[in-house]
Amino acid sequence: MTSSHVPATAPVEPIGVAVIGAGYWGPNLVRNFQSSSAFRLRWLCDLDVDRAKRVLGGYSTVQTTAELDEVLADDQVQAVAIATPAGTHLPVSLAALRAGKHVLVEKPLAASRAEGRQLVEEADKRGLTLMCDHTYCYTPAVLRIRELLHAGELGDVHFFDSVRINLGLVQRDIDVLWDLAPHDLSILDFVLPPGVRPVAVAAHGADGIGAGRACVAYLTLQLSTGAIAHIHVNWLSPVKVRTTIVGGSKRTLVWDDLNPSQRLSIFDRGVDVAAPDEIGDELRRDMLISYRSGDMVAPALTEREALRTMVEEYARAIRTGTPALTDGRAGLRVLGILEAASRSLANGGTMVQFNEEEV
Ligand SMILES: NC(=O)c1ccc[n+]([C@@H]2O[C@H](COP(=O)([O-])OP(=O)(O)OC[C@H]3O[C@@H](n4cnc5c(N)ncnc54)[C@H](O)[C@@H]3O)[C@@H](O)[C@H]2O)c1
Incomplete structure (x- = not known):
């Protein structure tokens, strides 16, 4: 043969x-x-x-x-x-x-x-x-966001803002943070460029209906670069919103998960600051801020089930x-942030720092 x-x-x-x-x-x-x-x-x-x-x-x-x-x-x-x-x-x-x-x-x-x-x-x-x-990390939209951020297409991340609200099932054993924020935190963990990570978190919440646990919560995360991330999760909103905005030094991205015909929009718009010659000169600094108003691009995404x-x-x-x-470590990082957020919530929203090994 x-x-x-x-x-x-x-x-x-x-x-x-x-x-x-x-x-x-x-x-x-x-x-x-x-x-x-x-x-x-x-x-x-x-x-x-x-x-x-x-x-x-x-x-x-x-x-x-x-x-x-x-x-x-x-x-x-x-x-x-x-x-x-x-x-x-x-x-x-x-x-x-x-x-x-x-x-x-x-x-x-x-x-x-x-x-x-x-x-x-x-x-x-x-x-x-x-x-x-x-699961969300495997959606075509999030995979593309990760690609864009890792390739530096948006520039340095300035802010990450995520809203996940609707009339949700009030859970018996966990608050809204533990129910919904794992999605946003896992997405944040997945898309941030290498070397950028959360270093501290503050959480505020409210239980307006007497459910015995927070039904509305706001999470603020400090990132290692000085940038900020904010996550809003809510079981009590009559309208459903699933929107994430990632602002960068070059471009800003908007992900609207409820708009299948245009989930992602990338705006070449933003604020530029020319390096001032004399730092501290307030007037001069104001004059150096300019607004960019370029195109908006909506990348084509293939429809594919995340699972x-x-x-x-x-x-x-x-x-x-x-x-x-x-992997398991990504799961562990999300748990680390959730636990720190719960500590913050219990302490009236104080900022809780992570140590290196926690995130
Ligand atoms: N990835 C996602 O988007 C997503 C969405 C929903 C739920 N989940 C997760 O999936 C998990 C299950 O959630 P669910 O809503 O399907 O719960 P569920 O209560 O509807 O189903 C759990 C099932 O597990 C069975 N079960 C419990 N203990 C068992 C054991 N020791 N051995 C064998 N079977 C056992 C129960 O009989 C039940 O049928 C949770 O961790 C939840 O967070 C993930």
């Missing part, structure tokens, strides 16, 4: 995966693993096994169980994806890592930073992939042994 008959590379076997949790979010993971050639879905596990069966439908060959141990004992399962409530992320993820499985865990990585750290350390020790599903890209990234991280774009 000549070498031309030998395949250049052996076919790559799909990664055996199990989804744990078949509630609201789990079925989205099931659908995306089933449509990915990189994975073969082998199990759907839920304490309510009937729910798992209903999600799969009558003709599925995917196995169902209420017993996590049964899934973890299966050698054909190399990876799990965990979509159970946040309070269970630590025990379920730890058990999976200890059984030698790669772990994708839904946001938030865990219920506290200390728990998240345990997961990161366990995965590191075993050389396994630990990834957190920060499809997220699932591909999980496969890539497992196969290459390199960290996922939203």
Whole structure:
């Protein structure tokens, strides 16, 4: 036989995966693993096994169980994806890592930073992939924002302003910060250029309806460059707003997630200050400020489900042994900011500094 008959590379076997949790979010993971050639879905596990069966439908060959141990004992399962409530992320993820499985865990990585750290350390020790599903980071809009910021297209970041408000489901166990801000914080973490990071946070909140927890909250973050980020999350707004503005020294970007025909707009508009010869001369300084009014460009974005890209990234991280774009450490940084924000909220909005290792 000549070498031309030998395949250049052996076919790559799909990664055996199990989804744990078949509630609201789990079925989205099931659908995306089933449509990915990189994975073969082998199990759907839920304490309510009937729910798992209903999600799969009558003709599925995917196995169902209420017993996590049964899934973890299966050698054909190399990876799990965990979509159970946040309070269970630590025990379920730890058990999976200890059984030698790669772990994708839904946001938030865990219920506290200390728990998240345990997961990161366990995965590191075993050389396994630990990834957190920060879904928004895999939307075409956020991937483009990251590209633009990392390439310096907006110049230095001056401000990041995010509004995520609507009539939201008032959660029983967590306040609006822990419910909604993980999205904005994970996006901020994902798009900021290398070397720029939050260094302190102040949080203010209010519980106007007597729910027993903040239903409206404002987060202000200081960035290491002196720039500022602001996040507004709110369950009580009758109008829905999902808008993020990133102001840079060269351009300003507006992301309106509720406008599918023009999610991103990049404005070549802004304020320029010519370097004053004499700093401190107020009058002269005023005269040196000028306003730029250039074009607005709306970049074309492909429509693609974020979870499809997220699932591909999980496969890539497992196969290459390199960290996922939203790895366990990214999940940990978000938890660090949330915990500091909660401390600030409890102290009437004082600014809480992070130490190096926290973010
Ligand atoms: N990425 C996103 O945009 C997004 C959106 C919604 C929810 N989530 C996250 O997904 C996770 C699940 O949220 P949800 O809204 O689907 O919750 P849910 O309560 O609707 O579903 C959770 C399911 O997990 C099952 N379960 C609980 N403990 C279990 C265990 N030990 N073993 C097996 N099954 C168990 C429950 O029976 C339930 O069916 C949360 O971490 C949440 O933050 C992420």
